[in-house]
Amino acid sequence: MAKTDLLTTDAIKISDSEWEVMRVLWTLGEADAQQIADVLGQRMDWKLATVKTLLGRLVKKAAVRTEPSGKKYIYFPQVGEEETLQSATENLFSRICAKKVGSAITDLVTEAQLTATDIAMIQLALAKKTPVAEIQCNCIPGQCECREHQK
Template sequence: MSISNAEWEIMRVVWAKGRTTSNEILDILSQKTDWTSSTVKTLLRRLVDKGYLATEKVGKSFVYSALLTESDSINAQADGLFSKFCQRKHVAILEHLLEQTLMTEADIDQLQALLLSKKTEAVEQVPCNCTPGQCNCQEHVHILEEVTANGN
């Protein structure tokens, strides 16, 4: 299931606090949004319905906690993004992300170590994972030519 941008704002507060109430979320997010209590409660209800948040009644309030880790959620979002593009374009996306990302020397060292470990798994050419007609890689050029020649 996907999480809307507004729901991400809520989830970020829940991950940061661990356990929180709608009033705490509203207080924090009032610094960047003009949401009402009703808006926050609607978003919380959606996140509970989607299975991202647990709720517990404590006195007159409800306390919310995440059922998914922030890391797992970020990874799922990244996987979803990358699944939309040809595998052969993934490195270009990573290059763009690296160019735009502020990093410490430790971050760079960690990425360099990961890249070195990936060398043992390196392939000669990344296979295209697209349906013919969705990209222009060489794997599909002859298929597109055949389809066009046959008038299909």
């Protein structure tokens, strides 16, 4: 399946374990459950039954599609890695105080191993940003320590 044939959606939410299965499918392009279990068995110590359960969930979420091949199924990613990562990032930032997004990004950059190309890309993105005077808190009262919620 060509990369351009993948569905793009931000509605699909996948668990950490499902991410591991998707990483294998994004790398291989297609695989049967045993191939995925072989790859993840080395890293995650998962059995075939675990992989099949996760694949079933991903099929129900329309993140993966299947095609029969003899007595087994071949699994194909239906969502792209970049789009899924974008959705996960948006989901993460929607769950924290808007005033803390900058420090969260700083923490990510500080903790990540980055190449010179990565750093240049980040610097270029920052150079294109126009700062705002103030960020409005998006928390419910009691969720954060913003002045506007300390009443």
